[in-house]
Amino acid sequence: METAVDEELLSVRVAELYYDAGKTQDEVGALLGISRWKVGRLLTQARESGIVRIEIIHPGARRLGVERALVERFARLREAVVVPATDDASALTDRVGQAAADHLRALRPVPRTLGVSWGRTLNAVAEHLPQDWAHGVTVVQVNGGVSVNRRPGGAAHLAATIAERAGGEAVLLPSPAILEQEETAQAIQWDRTVAGVLARAAAADAYVFSAGVCDASSAHVENGYLDLAEIRRLQQRGAVGDVLGRYLDPDGNIVDPALDARTVGMPLARLREAQVAVFVTAGAAKHDLARTVVGSGLCTVVVTDENTARSLLEDA
Numbered sequence: 001m002e003t004a005v006d007e008e009l010l011s012v013r014v015a016e017l018y019y020d021a022g023k024t025q026d027e028v029g030a031l032l033g034i035s036r037w038k039v040g041r042l043l044t045q046a047r048e049s050g051i052v053r054i055e056i057i058h059p060g061a062r063r064l065g066v067e068r069a070l071v072e073r074f075a076r077l078r079e080a081v082v083v084p085a086t087d088d089a090s091a092l093t094d095r096v097g098q099a100a101a102d103h104l105r106a107l108r109p110v111p112r113t114l115g116v117s118w119g120r121t122l123n124a125v126a127e128h129l130p131q132d133w134a135h136g137v138t139v140v141q142v143n144g145g146v147s148v149n150r151r152p153g154g155a156a157h158l159a160a161t162i163a164e165r166a167g168g169e170a171v172l173l174p175s176p177a178i179l180e181q182e183e184t185a186q187a188i189q190w191d192r193t194v195a196g197v198l199a200r201a202a203a204a205d206a207y208v209f210s211a212g213v214c215d216a217s218s219a220h221v222e223n224g225y226l227d228l229a230e231i232r233r234l235q236q237r238g239a240v241g242d243v244l245g246r247y248l249d250p251d252g253n254i255v256d257p258a259l260d261a262r263t264v265g266m267p268l269a270r271l272r273e274a275q276v277a278v279f280v281t282a283g284a285a286k287h288d289l290a291r292t293v294v295g296s297g298l299c300t301v302v303v304t305d306e307n308t309a310r311s312l313l314e315d316a
Contacts, residue, residue, distance in 0.1 A: 097124025143265025252296025
């Protein structure tokens with residue numbers, strides 16, 4: 001009588017002949033004296049038991065099982081796009097940016113108005129959007145981004161690039177992300193032009209946004225909005241990072257109401273009620289922040305790498 005050990009060894013032999021030697025199932029059966037049906041059953045058994053592991057390693061591949069697990073785990077997630085991880089940080093951002101660009105191209109219905117934030121990750125998304133990725137899309141900047149130190153290629157350029165490649169128009173928010181005084185921020189947001197842009201942002205059909213970590217590498221430090229002492233104070237208050245310039249604790253709560261009152265942009269409540277809010281994130285440095293964004297319901301779609309996705313599942 002054939003034992004379980006005998007059958008496992010037979011599964012190994014079948015797998016070797018089929019996958020390594022390149023034999024057909026009929027040839028494997030003839031060599032081992034078993035039926036083609038049994039060869040098929042043993043190959044399935046080998047995959048299910050972990051004897052054989054099939055991995056698609058192309059950078060454009062997707063981790064469909066992980067995607068399904070994310071959607072099942074987080075109530076507000078309607079979709080997840082997960083690509084293979086890599087130790088090369090630049091390549092990882094590029095890979096996730098490509099996946100997010102592909103997702104935007106496939107959105108149906110095509111959004112008439114797309115709200116966008118800004119940052120390095122979204123720059124990668126914009127770079128991968130081809131000319132004519134859509135037609136007649138209005139792209140609205142959802143948070144302030146006029147750089148204090150006037151660095152080139154900022155928020156306005158990002159929105160304009162996405163709009164131009166969609167044959168549409170860009171509606172820019174002519175304001176810094178964070179002001180020195182609360183009164184100044186309020187006055188700017190009451191201005192008719194700025195108020196009009198924010199109203200259009202709040203009425204967008206879909207959003208694509210990223211998030212920034214709360215450390216010295218923050219785009220807010222790079223662009224002159226915050227200094228390192230202010231970043232340290234935010235860390236002491238429990239900030240894990242910012243979304244649309246608004247710094248959050250692990251549960252998704254604003255950590256510094258006074259700073260938030262000086263921040264110009266669309267309220268986060270709008271993301272939490274949006275039908276389509278695409279969150280794009282990559283890299284280990286943003287694992288905690290990704291957990292906050294996805295776990296607190298700020299997005300309906302997450303586009304990320306496999307390591308980040310598995311971190312979300314483990315922590316959940």
